[in-house]
Amino acid sequence: MTPSATAPPAAARRSRRRGLTQRLLDTPLADALAGPHNVDHYLELLRPGWAVKRIRGEIVDVRHQNEDSVTLTLRPTVTWPGFLAGQHVEITVEVDGVRHRRCYSPSGSADIRARTIELTVRTHPEGVVSQHLKRNAHVGMFVGLSMPIGDEFVLPRPRPGRIVLISGGSGITPVLAMLRTLTDEGYGGEVVFLHYARTAGDLLYADDLAAVEAAHPNVTVLRAYTRAGQDGDLAGHLTREHLRVALPADRDAAAFVCGPGALVEAVRQIWAEDELTTPLRYEHFAPPELPEIDPDQLGRITFAQSGQAVEATGRSLLEQAEQAGLSPTHGCRMGICQSCKCKLEHGRVRDTLTGDIYGAPGEEIRICVSAAVGDVTLDL
Amino acid sequence: MNPVTTPNETTETPAEATFVPALDPSTPLSPSAPDREASAAARRAARTDAGERRRIDPSRRVADAPLSAVPHLSQDDLDAFGREMERIRAKHVADLGERDATYIRKVIKAQRRLEIGGRIALELGFIPPFWLAGVAALSASKILDNMEIGHNVMHGQYDWMQDEELNGRTFEWDTACPADQWRHSHNYMHHTHTNIVGKDRDVGYGILRMSDDQPWEPYFLGNPVYASLLALLFEYGVALHDLEVEDARYGRWDWKARLPMMQAIWHKVRRQAGKDYLLFPALAGPFFPVVLAGNATANVVRNLWTFSIIFCGHFPDGVEEFTVEETAEETRGGWYVRQLLGSSNLTGGKLFHVMSGNLSFQIEHHLFPDIPAHRYAEISDEVREVCERYGLQYNGGPLPYQLFTVARKIVRLAWPTGAEADAFVASETGGRLAKTVVRTLRGATRAVRAAV
Numbered sequence: 001m002t003p004s005a006t007a008p009p010a011a012a013r014r015s016r017r018r019g020l021t022q023r024l025l026d027t028p029l030a031d032a033l034a035g036p037h038n039v040d041h042y043l044e045l046l047r048p049g050w051a052v053k054r055i056r057g058e059i060v061d062v063r064h065q066n067e068d069s070v071t072l073t074l075r076p077t078v079t080w081p082g083f084l085a086g087q088h089v090e091i092t093v094e095v096d097g098v099r100h101r102r103c104y105s106p107s108g109s110a111d112i113r114a115r116t117i118e119l120t121v122r123t124h125p126e127g128v129v130s131q132h133l134k135r136n137a138h139v140g141m142f143v144g145l146s147m148p149i150g151d152e153f154v155l156p157r158p159r160p161g162r163i164v165l166i167s168g169g170s171g172i173t174p175v176l177a178m179l180r181t182l183t184d185e186g187y188g189g190e191v192v193f194l195h196y197a198r199t200a201g202d203l204l205y206a207d208d209l210a211a212v213e214a215a216h217p218n219v220t221v222l223r224a225y226t227r228a229g230q231d232g233d234l235a236g237h238l239t240r241e242h243l244r245v246a247l248p249a250d251r252d253a254a255a256f257v258c259g260p261g262a263l264v265e266a267v268r269q270i271w272a273e274d275e276l277t278t279p280l281r282y283e284h285f286a287p288p289e290l291p292e293i294d295p296d297q298l299g300r301i302t303f304a305q306s307g308q309a310v311e312a313t314g315r316s317l318l319e320q321a322e323q324a325g326l327s328p329t330h331g332c333r334m335g336i337c338q339s340c341k342c343k344l345e346h347g348r349v350r351d352t353l354t355g356d357i358y359g360a361p362g363e364e365i366r367i368c369v370s371a372a373v374g375d376v377t378l379d380l
Numbered sequence: 381m382n383p384v385t386t387p388n389e390t391t392e393t394p395a396e397a398t399f400v401p402a403l404d405p406s407t408p409l410s411p412s413a414p415d416r417e418a419s420a421a422a423r424r425a426a427r428t429d430a431g432e433r434r435r436i437d438p439s440r441r442v443a444d445a446p447l448s449a450v451p452h453l454s455q456d457d458l459d460a461f462g463r464e465m466e467r468i469r470a471k472h473v474a475d476l477g478e479r480d481a482t483y484i485r486k487v488i489k490a491q492r493r494l495e496i497g498g499r500i501a502l503e504l505g506f507i508p509p510f511w512l513a514g515v516a517a518l519s520a521s522k523i524l525d526n527m528e529i530g531h532n533v534m535h536g537q538y539d540w541m542q543d544e545e546l547n548g549r550t551f552e553w554d555t556a557c558p559a560d561q562w563r564h565s566h567n568y569m570h571h572t573h574t575n576i577v578g579k580d581r582d583v584g585y586g587i588l589r590m591s592d593d594q595p596w597e598p599y600f601l602g603n604p605v606y607a608s609l610l611a612l613l614f615e616y617g618v619a620l621h622d623l624e625v626e627d628a629r630y631g632r633w634d635w636k637a638r639l640p641m642m643q644a645i646w647h648k649v650r651r652q653a654g655k656d657y658l659l660f661p662a663l664a665g666p667f668f669p670v671v672l673a674g675n676a677t678a679n680v681v682r683n684l685w686t687f688s689i690i691f692c693g694h695f696p697d698g699v700e701e702f703t704v705e706e707t708a709e710e711t712r713g714g715w716y717v718r719q720l721l722g723s724s725n726l727t728g729g730k731l732f733h734v735m736s737g738n739l740s741f742q743i744e745h746h747l748f749p750d751i752p753a754h755r756y757a758e759i760s761d762e763v764r765e766v767c768e769r770y771g772l773q774y775n776g777g778p779l780p781y782q783l784f785t786v787a788r789k790i791v792r793l794a795w796p797t798g799a800e801a802d803a804f805v806a807s808e809t810g811g812r813l814a815k816t817v818v819r820t821l822r823g824a825t826r827a828v829r830a831a832v
């Protein structure tokens with residue numbers, strides 16, 4: 001999580017927005033009175049919309065643009081510093097008692113006057129968080145928020161003379177934020193917004209795009225539908241011809257692409273083949289990969305902090321770390337005291353007591369009763 | 381949940397070829413190594429005989445029973461008992477979810493309400509009913525914070541929720557003991573070495589004589605006095621626990637090595653005392669002493685309550701102690717049986733269990749320290765049923781009676797039996813002390829004679 005380049009202006013805005021009470025709550029005295037807990041620990045109960053340390057957002061609007069997406073408007077606590085168009089935020093939601101963290105790109109304007117965060121979440125068939133939000137998001141619900149993240153996929157300053165924004169499916173969110181930010185700040189350059197959807201019915205933000213197009217003569221919206229027989233500006237998946245329609249070829253331009261891996265790849269390939277000089281920035285929303293595991297495979301254990309790696313032997317990760325010369329904190333060595341818990345960065349492990357295979361990136365595991373299954377990286 | 385199980389991954393794994401057990405099957409378990417029976421074959425057996433239900437005649441005697449407290453159980457029986465416990469555990473781990481999250485959040489909410497209410501009432505404590513209500517609410521808040529929330533969260537019972545506020549490794553509680561030190565002395569030392577005299581430092585907290593197996597010495601004449609002080613100042617007793625100050629009695633306490641720990645304790649104590657005895661009283665202006673007295677009372681109430689619950693967990697009559705020798709070769713099954721025999725439950729209503737952090741189900745807590753404690757009530761039915769079949773004692777009783785037996789033990793062990801007194805005189809320290817006493821007496825007599 002990078003606090004991002006927004007820090008100085010955001011901080012100024014933040015103190016303006018915070019009343020005296022909230023400023024008093026963010027003092028060492030308040031910390032001492034609340035200790036050993038966090039002031040927010042109590043605020044959550046007294047004033048759910050307030051926070052002085054953590055960032056949370058209250059859902060103030062829920063919109064279902066189509067069958068497989070949900071659009072949320074969040075009102076963040078004053079601790080939210082604002083974001084740059086194109087950045088994303090990690091939100092935390094609880095599903096069946098377990099907190100899950102997922103990245104979403106705000107699609108609203110990053111203009112200083114915008115006090116809300118708009119997110120559009122496309123549902124995945126088995127997606128834990130997207131399905132939960134589609135079904136259960138309601139006004140008044142709170143979600144956890146991270147600081148805004150990302151410093152590559154953002155609009156450069158000073159603004160380039162021409163900008164082309166290419167997106168597919170839910171990848172529309174960060175580039176729509178860019179479009180809305182540009183129009184809000186009265187950007188005078190030319191903007192081309194090329195978006196791919198399966199059908200006109202699948203097109204997210206259809207009305208908003210039409211409104212922007214009508215109000216801003218410098219904005220061209222190109223709607224491309226990938227399914228045959230649709231009445232769009234362009235048809236089929238991205239081709240060189242599509243790009244030629246959209247692309248400004250001079251150096252004082254910038255191009256952004258966000259969408260499915262295939263779209264991003266196609267764009268990058270054409271860029272490379274045609275040796276285009278327009279700076280291209282891209283992003284894609286790949287969910288974290290779960291490694292395919294073969295239970296018989298032992299693999300390699302990497303200790304990330306110490307930069308060591310050993311071949312797995314099937315013994316406990318604690319023993320293997322010790323054999324590699326590390327001395328991880330531990331106690332009972334039998335799975336009860338939790339002293340040895342350590343973050344699993346990658347891979348899956350076997351519980352040596354039950355034989356169960358488990359583990360997800362970021363999960364804390366007891367290394368005294370876990371053995372590697374396939375390649376494993378530990379935060380040790 | 382955690383661990384996530386995919387059925388076909390666990391049952392159809394041809395693990396034999398590649399899965400090397402944590403240790404060679406013949407290596408003993410506790411406390412430095414995992415499992416003698418953790419071989420792939422044993423694990424598979426454990427899984428396939430899910431229906432295994434042994435019934436054992438408690439009056440029979442087996443030739444080389446590993447635990448003297450249960451002469452009717454063989455090593456194989458202990459391991460079978462362990463497998464039955466593992467099955468109960470697996471069932472509850474697989475079921476963790478919404479229900480547990482809702483429960484702990486509800487308790488946390490109640491604790492916050494009580495704390496906020498209590499603090500406000502105490503600021504108005506110059507009106508006597510407010511003072512009383514404030515003390516009651518703040519005591520209850522601290523008890524909940526320390527027991528049902530702090531103690532249980534720090535066991536990692538809610539780690540699967542992935543909520544950083546409920547993470548067992550980072551949680552900090554409203555008491556003098558720094559959470560990090562407690563995690564070591566309690567989660568590791570006490571839960572691994574439960575009731576092994578000489579290893580489990582919770583046996584007497586290093587300052588009391590709680591077992592016949594601790595050799596008597598004159599210091600222990602003060603047993604009832606130390607116990608009363610410990611009860612009143614329990615939070616500080618717990619805070620100093622990990623320093624092993626009792627070693628100072630034998631002149632082998634290395635204060636330099638323990639300096640960082642002392643600093644951490646000092647830091648935490650200062651913050652706790654600063655909040656309760658300076659800042660909150662100061663907010664009341666002229667009524668400073670009123671708030672101070674209220675906060676101090678709440679802390680003492682909490683101390684007495686936690687002391688009572690905790691001492692009734694392992695020291696009432698009927699609870700077994702173990703020797704280092706009989707547990708040296710212990711397997712996981714043996715460990716389970718020791719947890720059972722070394723603990724004792726308290727009976728009571730629902731509110732009582734919540735206020736004791738469900739440590740009233742001390743047995744279930746020791747068997748399954750990382751399962752959310754609010755489940756212990758239902759787990760206890762399952763455990764009791766297994767105990768009945770194995771002819772194993774399941775200790776428990778109401779708090780007042782259990783407390784009485786603990787007090788009786790504290791007083792009884794203060795005074796040596798004839799044999800214990802003889803043993804002390806015969807010992808090196810005892811001998812030296814006896815000589816000193818005799819010499820002093822002789823010297824005094826001589827001086828008196830000379831004077832006369």
Ligand SMILES: Cc1cc2nc3c(=O)[nH]c(=O)nc-3n(C[C@H](O)[C@H](O)[C@H](O)COP(=O)(O)OP(=O)(O)OC[C@H]3O[C@@H](n4cnc5c(N)ncnc54)[C@H](O)[C@@H]3O)c2cc1C
Pocket residue numbers: 088102103104105106120121122123124125126127128129130131170173174283284285286287288290
């Ligand atoms: C920088 C960034 C920005 C993003 N912005 C947005 C945005 O604006 N809008 C948006 O909708 N999304 C966005 N995403 C994607 C988002 O973070 C989530 O990945 C997405 O919503 C899916 O989350 P989920 O919990 O619903 O699905 P998950 O539960 O994470 O599952 C994801 C997919 O994997 C499959 N899957 C899950 N478990 C398994 C398994 N064991 N084996 C095989 N397949 C499995 C599921 O079927 C599903 O299709 C962004 C991602 C990134 C990295």
Ligand code: FES
Pocket residue numbers: 330331332333334335336337338339340341366367368369
């Ligand atoms: S060392 Fe105790 S749980 Fe791993």
